[in-house]
Amino acid sequence: MPAEAEHIHPPAPTRSAYDLVVIGAGVIGLSCAWRAAQAGLSVLVFERDAPGAGATGVAAGMLAPITEADFGEEALLELNLRGRGLWGGFAAELEELTGMASGYADGGALVVAADRDDREELHRLHDFQRRLGLDATWLTTRECRALEPGLAPRVGGAILAPQDGQVNPRAVVRALTAALRSAGGELICAAEVTSLETAGGRVTGVRADGDRSAAASAVLVAAGAWSNGGGLASGCGAPALRPVKGQLLELRVRRGHLPPAERLIRTPRCYIVTRGGSGEGAAGHRVVIGATMEEQGFDTSVTAEGVFGLLEAAREVLPEVGELELLSARAGLRPSTPDNAPAIGRGGPDGLLWATGHHRNGVLLAPLTARLIVDLLRGGPTPPELHAFDPDRFDSLRVV
Numbered sequence: 001m002p003a004e005a006e007h008i009h010p011p012a013p014t015r016s017a018y019d020l021v022v023i024g025a026g027v028i029g030l031s032c033a034w035r036a037a038q039a040g041l042s043v044l045v046f047e048r049d050a051p052g053a054g055a056t057g058v059a060a061g062m063l064a065p066i067t068e069a070d071f072g073e074e075a076l077l078e079l080n081l082r083g084r085g086l087w088g089g090f091a092a093e094l095e096e097l098t099g100m101a102s103g104y105a106d107g108g109a110l111v112v113a114a115d116r117d118d119r120e121e122l123h124r125l126h127d128f129q130r131r132l133g134l135d136a137t138w139l140t141t142r143e144c145r146a147l148e149p150g151l152a153p154r155v156g157g158a159i160l161a162p163q164d165g166q167v168n169p170r171a172v173v174r175a176l177t178a179a180l181r182s183a184g185g186e187l188i189c190a191a192e193v194t195s196l197e198t199a200g201g202r203v204t205g206v207r208a209d210g211d212r213s214a215a216a217s218a219v220l221v222a223a224g225a226w227s228n229g230g231g232l233a234s235g236c237g238a239p240a241l242r243p244v245k246g247q248l249l250e251l252r253v254r255r256g257h258l259p260p261a262e263r264l265i266r267t268p269r270c271y272i273v274t275r276g277g278s279g280e281g282a283a284g285h286r287v288v289i290g291a292t293m294e295e296q297g298f299d300t301s302v303t304a305e306g307v308f309g310l311l312e313a314a315r316e317v318l319p320e321v322g323e324l325e326l327l328s329a330r331a332g333l334r335p336s337t338p339d340n341a342p343a344i345g346r347g348g349p350d351g352l353l354w355a356t357g358h359h360r361n362g363v364l365l366a367p368l369t370a371r372l373i374v375d376l377l378r379g380g381p382t383p384p385e386l387h388a389f390d391p392d393r394f395d396s397l398r399v400v
């Protein structure tokens, strides 16, 4: 059925009961659903809009645990490094199974200093990275301009993190959707889950709009920033979440021009991701500039201030950005917990699991989250690395 027709007449579940129902077809829900279907479970995903309609469809796709590392977030860094380690194999398997691209590339990242203040900040960050034993090298202006000739002469040095990489999240969503279906999983779009069904202290299924329901032995809430909204939260001990808005620009390299940089370029104010051309030479390259961090509730408007700030921050280190064709400006909502780390695991009634709150790293953490969720679905104990990310850790803050 064409996607538009599916939107008007979403199909009904083909079974009356599933091993697993997943709420939300972002990168987290789709990755978990695919891996669960591969593990032999009967799986149904309900998505209220279209796959990737939430934060995933806006995300830049950086796989950047090293340049995202922040003071006081060592447990999250450990998780992010493990997540990064899985991406090469995950992307290769996805591409081989579906014949579709994921945009996976492991060209590394450069965090550049545009002025003296940036330099001091980046030296502190580099010391921190070195103390943690991370693969990060300080480069002089000359060294970083030798790697990326498009960098402005004013750039005052940079941190090179060769292990950071990237994917194209929208391409990943398309491939995951195909992989899920070929593994026997079902996906119903334009179907919002309105409540969880429970009996005798366990979850028994979900109810979706249009009077559809599905019984399930386990339900996974992967509804991004909406995971503690409405009927998903009531009585089920949802983790505390808030939406953190991010605005992001997409630009195109003009025919006959080279992209302004090959690697992922970051500054303390923005990042610039170049996505490969699709057989059209340099003219097929897209450049993504992100992203703002705003606490505005569920607002996804694009503002002049947001667009101006991102373009200005990118152009100060890569002047060629001014020559690119501006294609779009969008905003998405990161699902964020009080400590900005994810909530992954069991919580609430028996049979209910959560995979949400991935904040700035949901794309990076998707393969690892899926692996950990499938381990839990198989009945295993909570893996030690998940203790710091227990959905119940915000007991006093959760919505009930």
Ligand SMILES: Cc1cc2nc3c(=O)[nH]c(=O)nc-3n(C[C@H](O)[C@H](O)[C@H](O)COP(=O)(O)OP(=O)(O)OC[C@H]3O[C@@H](n4cnc5c(N)ncnc54)[C@H](O)[C@@H]3O)c2cc1C
Pocket: 023, 024, 025, 026, 027, 028, 029, 046, 047, 048, 049, 050, 051, 052, 053, 054, 055, 056, 057, 058, 059, 060, 061, 062, 063, 191, 192, 193, 194, 222, 223, 224, 225, 226, 227, 232, 245, 246, 247, 248, 290, 291, 292, 331, 332, 333, 334, 335, 355, 356, 357, 358, 359, 360, 361, 362, 363, 364, 365
């Ligand atoms: C501007 C920006 C840039 C980012 N860049 C990066 C990056 O470079 N690298 C990185 O790792 N991460 C990045 N992120 C973060 C990343 O996008 C998120 O962490 C990740 O996409 C979260 O995925 P998710 O599947 O949990 O949520 P979402 O992608 O938001 O998906 C949730 C889905 O659930 C659906 N849904 C909600 N409620 C219901 C319901 N009741 N019933 C059915 N369906 C429902 C929604 O429609 C949505 O499709 C970025 C985010 C933003 C906004």
